[in-house]
Amino acid sequence: MLSNFNMKESEINYLDLSGYMFSGKSAFSDLLREFQNFSVPDYRTEFDLIRIGGGLAELRWAFVDNWSPLRADAALKKFKKTIAILSRSPKGIHKFYQAGFGYETQYPNIIEVTKEFVDALSQYSWLMKSPYSLVDLSPFEVFKTKFIAKIKKEFPWPDIDFNLTERTNFDLYAKRYVNRLLTNGLNRNSSTIVTHNALEPYNPMAGFPFFDNIKSIVVDRDIRDIYMTSITSSNGYNVDVSTFSKIAGSFDIDLFIQRQKTMRKIVSDKENGKVLRVNFEDLVFDYDKTVIKVVKFLGLELDEHKYKKEFFNPMCSIKNTKLWGKADKNILANILKIEKSLPEYCYL
Numbered sequence: 001m002l003s004n005f006n007m008k009e010s011e012i013n014y015l016d017l018s019g020y021m022f023s024g025k026s027a028f029s030d031l032l033r034e035f036q037n038f039s040v041p042d043y044r045t046e047f048d049l050i051r052i053g054g055g056l057a058e059l060r061w062a063f064v065d066n067w068s069p070l071r072a073d074a075a076l077k078k079f080k081k082t083i084a085i086l087s088r089s090p091k092g093i094h095k096f097y098q099a100g101f102g103y104e105t106q107y108p109n110i111i112e113v114t115k116e117f118v119d120a121l122s123q124y125s126w127l128m129k130s131p132y133s134l135v136d137l138s139p140f141e142v143f144k145t146k147f148i149a150k151i152k153k154e155f156p157w158p159d160i161d162f163n164l165t166e167r168t169n170f171d172l173y174a175k176r177y178v179n180r181l182l183t184n185g186l187n188r189n190s191s192t193i194v195t196h197n198a199l200e201p202y203n204p205m206a207g208f209p210f211f212d213n214i215k216s217i218v219v220d221r222d223i224r225d226i227y228m229t230s231i232t233s234s235n236g237y238n239v240d241v242s243t244f245s246k247i248a249g250s251f252d253i254d255l256f257i258q259r260q261k262t263m264r265k266i267v268s269d270k271e272n273g274k275v276l277r278v279n280f281e282d283l284v285f286d287y288d289k290t291v292i293k294v295v296k297f298l299g300l301e302l303d304e305h306k307y308k309k310e311f312f313n314p315m316c317s318i319k320n321t322k323l324w325g326k327a328d329k330n331i332l333a334n335i336l337k338i339e340k341s342l343p344e345y346c347y348l
Helices: 025-032 056-065 069-087 092-096 110-121 131-136 139-152 170-183 204-210 223-230 241-248 253-264 280-285 287-298 314-320 329-341
Strands: 013-019 122-129 159-165 192-196 214-220 275-279
Touching (some): 025 192, 025 214, 025 280, 025 287, 056 069, 056 204, 069 110, 069 159, 110 122, 110 159, 170 192, 170 204, 204 214, 223 241, 223 253, 223 329, 253 329, 275 280, 275 287, 280 314
Parallel strands (some): 013 192, 013 214, 214 275
Antiparallel strands (some): 122 159
């Protein structure tokens, strides 16, 4: 079914904000709220559909970069399963055994639009037996499948709904799929939609094929302050040190340093003016110059900055800088180790 994916290309501009975790992305999110005709979600709202396992990036790899009938069908099934989990908001007793991310609330038409997208990618589908589906079955399900097949004298393979796909037009359909999700219910006056972490800071351009018009701002921060925030409880930033220090690797200083090195060494140097890399500290200590840099990058005029300092005030955010200078003696050794191992990421 192609009808809803043959619409006019989007005239909406997209801007993604990403960072290296605790790097100050929310400061730029607040800054962008001050511009006319920008649609900016809450900084906690992230559009994970591209980068998540089983999401659009993996689907594109199977369709565009490494197509085969089996891989594309398997990727499409995984994508449908991922959407089902992302969409739901478990309630009542379901909260105890179901995962959900509330996408059906954030993007009310996601189920319908996903079905149309999947249908557009699938030329034909039919029921057939597949030995590869045994990989996804539990031991009990394997036993049940083989037991029934024995009785019926059939091949002991599960029945699957196989989708015959082709790579043609994948990027076109994917762009329009994302556009329909993100523009549903959009204020007519909004000309730019801001997303959070739709792209990844080390290679944001990998996600560009999913948008007609997109730019990326990657926010960095003094690596020592990233570390300090990741090990310190703070409302709105790190509400659970035990959880987020494990994600950041900061529970082990050597692991934290290696994780940062690994992420940053693959940064692309071919970003074609579509990616702006900027530090949180730039916005605090050199506010006017940094705002001009952002305005120029986005092709705006300064007079479009209608609500200056109503959402982001550098004098308030200065308290979130130079946290490493307040490290107690138990942490100081780790700060010194970071300075020695990652000097190029220390702001001052």
